[in-house]
Every structure is written in structure tokens, then in C-alpha cells.
Amino acid sequence: MKIQLFKRNERGLNRFFGPLEAKIMDVLWQGERSIKDVQHELEKEKSTNFNTVMTVMNRLVDKGILIKRTEGRASIFSPVQSREEFVNTQSKEMTQELMDEFGSVVVSHMIEALDEADEALVAQLEQKIKDWKKEPSS
Structure with a gap:
């Protein structure tokens, strides 16, 4: 998995990801979660729309950074790498x-x-x- 854009003037994970992507990855590196679980974690800081979180997580799947599997009616996401x-x-x-x-x-x-x-x-x-x-x- 190759990150296409490295942001030299950012810090930490924001060098590789957008701000929301970085926060989502922080949550998922703690363990696999559903979109709703991730949204719930993110809402502790700031109100985040479910559809926005879903879109970003699905884009991370498309980029090869997350894996998505179905468990019942829920999609469960986990990082490809620690x-x-x-x-x-x-x-x-x-x-x-x-x-x-x-x-x-x-x-x-x-x-x-x-x-x-x-x-x-x-x-x-x-x-x-x-x-x-x-x-x-x-």
C-alpha cells in the first residue's frame, strides 16, 4: 500500500492522511470496529456525521488501508497493517x-x-x- 501524498508540513499521521482519516485510523488501530462504533468514538471529540464516517472508511478500503467484512448486517473494518x-x-x-x-x-x-x-x-x-x-x- 503506497500513500500517494506525503504532507511535509503536517505532523504525525496527518502527514499521510486527511484529519478525519487519521482519527479513524487511530480508532481502528485499537481494534476492529463498525462504522457506528467509529462514529461513536469520534463523537467524544466532535460531532461527526455517520455518512461522512462511512464514506471515509470506504475510501480507506478502496486505498487498501482497511479491510471490510460483513458480520450480520454490519460492516466491520480493520486495518491492513498495525x-x-x-x-x-x-x-x-x-x-x-x-x-x-x-x-x-x-x-x-x-x-x-x-x-x-x-x-x-x-x-x-x-x-x-x-x-x-x-x-x-x-
């Missing part, structure tokens, strides 16, 4: 696209960004590089 899997997949695809298009410039900027990174993250990267160097070339 939140962690989604973020991992999207960040990996974005990184690969940047590397393919801009190569060494991207690597340089990533290294510069390490100056502000958590020490544990830097240690994790160092270990990953050591492991990568040990792997036999294909």
Missing part, C-alpha cells in the same frame, strides 16, 4: 525514494541529523551498520 507496520512501511518507502532520487545528498543530511538524535538511536544505527558490513555481498 500502526507500527504502517509507519515502518511508509518511512522505508520514502527513504528509498529519496535515496533513489537524491543519493548522497540524503545520506549527508541523515548523518547531519544524527547530531540531534538520541544516543540510543545512534548506537542502534552503529550496530545496524556493523551487522550490514558483516553480511556477505550478493
Whole structure:
């Protein structure tokens, strides 16, 4: 599943989704739900129309982000990937696209960004590089 639009000036899930889509995904990453259940959760914050929620959820199915199954008369929705899997997949695809298009410039900027990174993250990267160097070339 490839997200077509990455919004650089947004934060969190809003980088990948519209505001309502992001809220719906937050609800569904807690567990599968019907449209009515999702609408009920969203109404805790702000009144949200059932038809609007249904339309957005069905569009997320069309995009391959949600799975829809029928249980009695209700449609039950669940994410194709966990939140962690989604973020991992999207960040990996974005990184690969940047590397393919801009190569060494991207690597340089990533290294510069390490100056502000958590020490544990830097240690994790160092270990990953050591492991990568040990792997036999294909």
C-alpha cells in the first residue's frame, strides 16, 4: 500500500492522511470496529456525521488501508497493517525514494541529523551498520 501524498508540513499521521482519516485510523488501530462504533468514538471529540464516517472508511478500503467484512448486517473494518507496520512501511518507502532520487545528498543530511538524535538511536544505527558490513555481498 503506497500513500500517494506525503504532507511535509503536517505532523504525525496527518502527514499521510486527511484529519478525519487519521482519527479513524487511530480508532481502528485499537481494534476492529463498525462504522457506528467509529462514529461513536469520534463523537467524544466532535460531532461527526455517520455518512461522512462511512464514506471515509470506504475510501480507506478502496486505498487498501482497511479491510471490510460483513458480520450480520454490519460492516466491520480493520486495518491492513498495525500502526507500527504502517509507519515502518511508509518511512522505508520514502527513504528509498529519496535515496533513489537524491543519493548522497540524503545520506549527508541523515548523518547531519544524527547530531540531534538520541544516543540510543545512534548506537542502534552503529550496530545496524556493523551487522550490514558483516553480511556477505550478493
